Amino acid sequence: MSVSGVREMLKHVLGSLILLCLALPAVAAQPNIVLILIDDAGFTDLGVYGSEINTPNIDSLAASGVMFSNFHTAPTCAPSRAMLMTGVPSHRAGVATLDHLRPPEQADHPSYRGELANDVPTLAEHLRQAGYASYITGKWHLGHSPESLPIARGFDRSFILDASGADNWSQRTYLPQYEQADWFEDGQRGTLPDDFYSSEFLVDKMIEFIDQTESGQPFFSYIGFQAIHIPVQAPREYIERYNGVYDAGWEVQRQRRHDAAIARGLLPADATLGQVPERLRQWEDLSDAERERSIRSMQINAGMLEAMDFHLGRLINHLKATGAYDNSVFLVLSDNGPEHNHPTADAGFRLWLRLEGYSQDINTLGERGSYASIGPEWAIAGSAAGSLFKFHASEGGTRVPLIMSGPGIPASGVLHPFSFMTDLVPTILDLTGTPALTSGPAFTGRSLIDVLKGTAPAVYGPDDAIALEASGQSAVFKGDYKLVRNLDQYGDGVWRLHNVVVDPGETRDLSAEQPERVAQMLRDYNNFTADNGVLPMPPGYSGERMIADASTQKIIEKYGLTLLSMAAGMLFAILLLGVLLYKAVVKVRATTSGP
Template identity: 35%
Template sequence: MYHRQGLASPFLTVFVVAIVCLVITPSRAADTRQKMPVERPNILFIVADDMAYTDIGAFGGGDIQTPTLDTLADEGIRFSRFYAGAQCSTTRAMLMTGVDNHRAGLGTTVGAYSQPAANQLGKPGYEGELRSDVITLSTILQNAGYYNVMVGKWHLGASKDNKPSSRGFDQTFAMQQNSDHFDDQLGSFGFGHRDYWRNGEIVEKLPKGFFSSRNFTTEFIKYLDQRDKAKPFFGYLAYTAPHYPLQAPEDIIDKYQGHYDAGYDDLRSKRIKGLQASGLINKEAKHSLFRSDVRAWNTLSDKEKQRSARSMEIYAAMVDDMDQNISRVLAYLKSKNLYHNTLIIFLSDNGAEAASAQRGHAPALLPKARNLDNSLENMGRRGSVVLYSHTWAAAGNGIFREYKFSGAEGGVRVPAVISWPAGGLAPRINHGVTSVLDIMPTVLELARVEHPTQTHANAVYQAPIGKSLVHVLMNDTDSIRSESEYLGFEFWGGRGVVAGDWKLTGLYDQDTETMQAWQLFNLATDPGEQRDLAKEQPVVMKQMLSYWQDYVTNNGVILAEPNVPALRKPQKTFLESTVK
């Protein structure tokens, strides 16, 4: 996802950066270390699944009750320009390995509707699971004496060697990908079967009354309570809320009844105003327009309005319920005197999901469900498959364009918060370009642990390519990247590059299955990506395109044929040149 322009080799990049850190800036590094607590911190990752940018009150919301996340944001650092992947597994791959998802093996994801294209099959980086030449953060921390716990969605491979129990976690209760949120273990569209694993072994039956967010939290706290008290812990709590099917427990499902009767037009207006007031974006910034396929709320029939509003009510209940369960975890940490020295990192894995009965995979998959009851009375309850559609997703993303799977801001810019009481973080908003790739280097530095590539000249693993945020956390700098350092991303043809305020975007049209022409935007004034400057800024456009080509070469990106004639010719990528 990231590469420094001008250095021919990723290995040279690592070497040069290491020399710069050791020779040029020893006093700065020493000053930073003096600010850090002597005791190694506990580490807690909390990841939401498909949560929209403005769902949290601290990120412009307010219609959903999220007091726990709001408090974390108020006491820590909110990142206004934090980039993840455009889809679940891409983000999780980068979070856990510190390398671009293509290099980690998740150039595409797995499943009947997401197999690699013909020209991607068998290519390094398109295995659909973590590669053997990437080492997970959990493995490194485990080797360094941490007690590690993982609960929730894994999505990085279901083979024996790729389950979380084989990737550095001491205790796990996990699943490969999404399921019905109750104990049915049905797939997300109401059919099939999803396995849960406890420490790598299949769980035969879920407990009665199971609901994902609540039981994940119970399992997580139980595992933390079993820890070796002499060790710091690393906890990875990966909720499947609010990913579809939208479902909620009986005691909360009706909490937001009537709250969204004014419709998604009204909600989007409120979210945009909240986002502008939050300080996260420029108040004068342009925002995206509704897509042409979003019908105005006042053109819907009463029945359509009722069902649509109900889907958003259930979604809100899921986010609310997740926030309450995060509160349970934090309360536990406080009761055990662990909270003060726990580095907490919260993020969503991508932008809002826009699936509906009319677009995406849903039209082909929903008819396969048996005994489906999507009546108004049963929406959000057992046996229903509710999707809140691109209409509410657009409202949730507020100012930003497009949704999950897209390289536009609405697909890859996500809410992210870091809190660490013992670290003395000054509560604030950070506007620097940051990435999920930066998490591993940050955690390793704070935990005083080196990556194997730093300690072994002939390490078999790929080195992390993100940048440590420690100087940002310590308030030594506002940005870890210069204007000439870029982030690149691609998934299913949705692609883009960010460098400073500039954004190069190439969207993939799911309806026509074609890649659209490149567009250039200035995110400082146009975060909604509305004014294409490709022709007005030819010099910038040329530079951004060179960044894209650099990203493709260094990360083994292969765009699916037949849409990209320029990439049909076989080329030796970074991965192919390093794999024995």
């Protein structure tokens, strides 16, 4: 063949190859993963889930993706975060409960060590093998030994808080149990800037980390916001946007949220609100001063969440400006239901606040140097169908919002299949095409991919049991049913059966009608406890009392001499006043008796 003939043949071959390449579907780059974990957000706290709180950036993500109406997690923060990072039950991951809720009898057990188990890979470690850069800012709460900090668990950069919470305006603790606010930058203790506000700083740091990513490298971005954990704190401009919104009280607000969730298709049309515990206050029984402080506290809570959404919007805008947004999958969720603890209502805790320099002045409440909490009545207004709240296994403590948006996720509106926190690791690995490491235990969670794509009606079958336990608060989900047991503060230790698909308020106990189902689900729960090292709670256990006792002990350790000095000063003042009164009486008697 002549040279010209060879050239002509090569042209045809090259042309055919070009046409073939054009005909093939484009292979998408590995998507970035942006994981947004809100702290203590209730099922109806986000605008798109029926709230009056303004969350436009989160709502926009929901509009372009999916919202889950039946997503569940643990009732407390650290166990939820352990499952989120590992895809296995929190006990298997080594974080069965919070340290200050763990009785001494459980302290030495591997399931209760309070730090991630070394033999359980994290999501960041799975993604590292696929070439991802991983970054985390905000609340970690999975241990701060050298082996358990994020930098040792697959993350390339980190600025994290390893505690249940902290002040949002400065580097100081929020509970007597903590000696300091445990912030860490990479592997060392970190220092916060003077102009720190948590949501702003965490986004600033994340943008800084993302900008360090090599060109073309996918990244995993995880922000654990402090909003809206106690203390609720926000800039005044956000607080004042809710002037007048909560003046009608929590009963009215609870009904409004419930109606809005039904209107959005998140709850059944005939869903009934859960029972309100008898010990909760009635709005009409509050004094004017109590109402004013309660309204202000809820305004702060709302302003804090809106401020968080604003700063999330800054991250979204940055990703759009740098061209990373279109190839980023977003997940927005909460770690558990709304916080009901109301420490500022306790006189002893208010004394600690004064000793620490926290202000309770209502005129500056929520701003720098102040401390606020919303209490159980507002918390139950934001929970799923009003069935209790955080620290309880009821729907209000475990059913939380989940939004997913981005490439590979069709805009499908509301998805109703049951799903669980352990499902997110296998889902993210599927979305990124990353095989799981084989060095750890098998996932108990399942990928949501088929449900997201509409090729499967459910994640779990009617005979699949999914269980949880945290400090004795326990539940088993199976099909449409849930077997649940709550201990203190608002439980009685009795197992109850509910169909939570039609009765998310858990208003009707079906135990007497379906004893065989109860027996089978109890067997499922016992299998779960045996497989995962779940220990029974000791007789007379009370998490509420444990926290109170620990707080008292820490206050005495730190301020014992100060309190003694104050008491001695008060005693001296009383004695001095008594002496002066005695002298005055003697003088009066001497004057009136005459010579």
